[in-house]
Amino acid sequence: GLAGSPPIAPIDIGSFVATLFFEGCEGVFELAGPVEVSFSDVARELGVVLGREVTAIRVPDEQVVPSLTGAGLPQGIAELYAEMSQGMERGLVALEHEPARGQTPLSASLRHLVGA
Numbered sequence: 001g002l003a004g005s006p007p008i009a010p011i012d013i014g015s016f017v018a019t020l021f022f023e024g025c026e027g028v029f030e031l032a033g034p035v036e037v038s039f040s041d042v043a044r045e046l047g048v049v050l051g052r053e054v055t056a057i058r059v060p061d062e063q064v065v066p067s068l069t070g071a072g073l074p075q076g077i078a079e080l081y082a083e084m085s086q087g088m089e090r091g092l093v094a095l096e097h098e099p100a101r102g103q104t105p106l107s108a109s110l111r112h113l114v115g116a
Contacts, residue, residue, distance in 0.1 A: 005088060006032035007042075009109040012102025032099035037106055049110045061086060 008031050016031060037045075039056040047054035059067055064085065068078035087093035110116075 006034075006036045006099070006101075007106070007109075008033040008102040009104035011109075011112075012104050016100055016102070030095050030097055030099040031102065032095065033102050034105060042106065042110075045106050046110050046114075049107065049114055049116050 012033070013031060016029070019025075020029070043054040043056040061082070064082040065075070065078045068081060069075055073081070084093060
C-alpha cells in the first residue's frame with residue numbers, strides 16, 4: 001500500500017537499545033521515527049537524494065510475495081512482510097502506546113543508505 005507509517009532509522013534503534021542495555025531496563029518498547037511518512041514521501045525524498053524522479057507504485061497484494069522473492073528475499077520473510085504490510089494498511093497493526101521516537105530524519109537515513 002501507499003499508507004503512512006513512522007519509520008525509525010537503524011542508528012536510532014541502536015542508540016535506544018544501547019541506552020536500555022546500560023540502564024538495565026527490561027520490557028517491551030515501541031519505537032517509531034520522528035514523523036509519519038507515506039511511501040510517496042519516501043519516493044519523493046529518495047528522488048531528491050538520487051537527483052532523479054522516483055515514484056511509489058502500489059503493488060497488488062497477490063504480487064507482493066513474488067516481487068519480494070524475485071528481489072532475493074526468502075519466501076518466509078516475504079510472506080511475513082506481506083502480512084505485516086496488509087495488516088498495517090487495513091488498520092489491524094498499530095502502536096499500542098506512545099512510542100519512543102527517533103530523531104534521525106528520513107533524508108539522513110536515505111543518504112546513508114545510498115552512500116550519498
